[in-house]
Amino acid sequence: MTDFYTLSDAEQIARLENLAKVALTRWDGTFDQVKLIKYRENAVFSAQRSDGTKVAVRVHRHGYHSDAALLSELHWMQTLADAGIPVPPIVRAACGSPFIKAEAPGIPEPRQVDLLGWMAGSPVGSSEDGLSLDPESAERLFFDAGVLAAKVHDHTQAMALPENFTRHAWDENGLIGDEPLWGRFWELEALTPDQRDLLLRASACARRDLAAFGRNAANYGLIHADFVPENLLSENGQLKLIDFDDCGFGWNMFELATALYFNIDEPYYPAIERALFAGYRSVRALPAETEALLPLFLFLRGTTYLGWIQTRPETQTARELGPMLIARLCQLAATYLAEAALPVSEGPAG
Incomplete structure (x- = not known):
C-alpha cells in the first residue's frame, strides 16, 4: 500500500472523506453530501443528515491530541455553548460518546472523529488574504x-x-x-x-x-x-x-x-x-x-x-x-x- 503521508493532498482527502463516511454510520440517522471544508491539521467536512440537519465532521490528525485532551476540548466547548456563547454544539454518537475512532482502507491508523452542529455565517476573512x-x-x-x-x-x-x-x-x-x-x-x-x-x-x-x-x-x-x-x-x-x-x-x-x-x-x-x-x-x-x-x-x-x-x-x-x-x-x-x-x-x- 502506498504510504498515506507521501500522497498528494487530493489523494489524502479522498481517503479521509471515505473514513468520514464510515464514521458517520456511528451516529443516528443517515448522512450524505459529504464535502470538504478545510484540510490543515484536521480534515473538516460538511454533511447533511436525512432530517435536513447540517453538521461538521472533523477527522483528526493522527497523534495530535490524546483521547483525554480531545474529551477536554469538547467538554469546554459544551460548557461555553451551555453558557450561551456562540460556539458549535457537540453532536454525540449513537453510543453517547462525544467522539469515536474509525478506520478506513488506505489510512494506516484509526482516527478520532467528532460531529459538531453546523454554525451558520461567513468567515470574516482569512489568514492568507486578511479582511475585505x-x-x-x-x-x-x-x-x-x-x-x-x-x-x-x-x-x-x-x-x-x-x-x-x-x-x-x-x-x-x-x-x-x-x-x-x-x-x-x-x-x-x-x-x-x-x-x-x-x-x-x-x-x-x-x-x-x-x-x-x-x-x-x-x-x-x-x-x-x-x-x-x-x-x-x-x-x-x-x-x-x-x-x-x-x-x-x-x-x-x-x-x-x-x-x-x-x-x-x-x-x-x-x-x-x-x-x-x-x-x-x-x-x-x-x-x-x-x-x-x-x-x-x-x-x-x-x-x-x-x-x-x-x-x-x-x-x-x-x-x-x-x-x-x-x-x-x-x-x-x-x-x-x-x-x-x-x-x-x-x-x-x-
Whole structure:
C-alpha cells in the first residue's frame, strides 16, 4: 500500500472523506453530501443528515491530541455553548460518546472523529488574504471580537475544571522552550544567520519578561488560541467562534495578539487594535500595563507560525506563507526588542 503521508493532498482527502463516511454510520440517522471544508491539521467536512440537519465532521490528525485532551476540548466547548456563547454544539454518537475512532482502507491508523452542529455565517476573512472590510466595519468587527474573547475568558475563569481535564499549554515552554508545541522555529532552514540571531535575542528577552509578568487568574487560563479571521463567523451582526483544536492554557494577551496578528499590515490597523481592546474592556478588566505587552505577545504568536512551517515544510501553507511569516516575525522581533521593558506584574503567579 502506498504510504498515506507521501500522497498528494487530493489523494489524502479522498481517503479521509471515505473514513468520514464510515464514521458517520456511528451516529443516528443517515448522512450524505459529504464535502470538504478545510484540510490543515484536521480534515473538516460538511454533511447533511436525512432530517435536513447540517453538521461538521472533523477527522483528526493522527497523534495530535490524546483521547483525554480531545474529551477536554469538547467538554469546554459544551460548557461555553451551555453558557450561551456562540460556539458549535457537540453532536454525540449513537453510543453517547462525544467522539469515536474509525478506520478506513488506505489510512494506516484509526482516527478520532467528532460531529459538531453546523454554525451558520461567513468567515470574516482569512489568514492568507486578511479582511475585505471598510474601516468602519473592521472597527465594529474587532470591537465585537474583543467582547467575544472577554466572555470566553470570563467563563473560563469562573468554571470548575473536571479532575481529568488536560490540554497543552501555550506557556514559556510551549512557546519558546527547548521543544515548543509547534516546533523549533529558530531551526527553520530558510532563516539567515542574522534573522536567527534576532529571533534568539528576542526569545531570551521574552523569557525574562514573561517571568516578570507571571501567571494568575486575571491574566492566564484556558484560551481558544486561534482567534484568526477564518474562525470568526458573522451572521446578521452576531459573531461566532469555531475551531477549538488549538485551545489550551495560556495568557489572555496571547489570545488578543492572535486576533490582530494577520492584520498588522492593514492601513487601519491602529483603529482595529483600539477597537479590540475597547470591546474586551467593555466586559472584562485589562490593565494598561498589560495592554502595553502587546509587542511581546505578537512576537510570541509569530514564533508559533514559524515553528509550524519548520515541522511541516512539505505543506502548501508552508510554501505559500513561509516568506511572509519570516519577514513579519523578524519585524515584530525588532519592534519588541526596541520597546521591551520589564512589565508590572498583575499579581503573584498562580
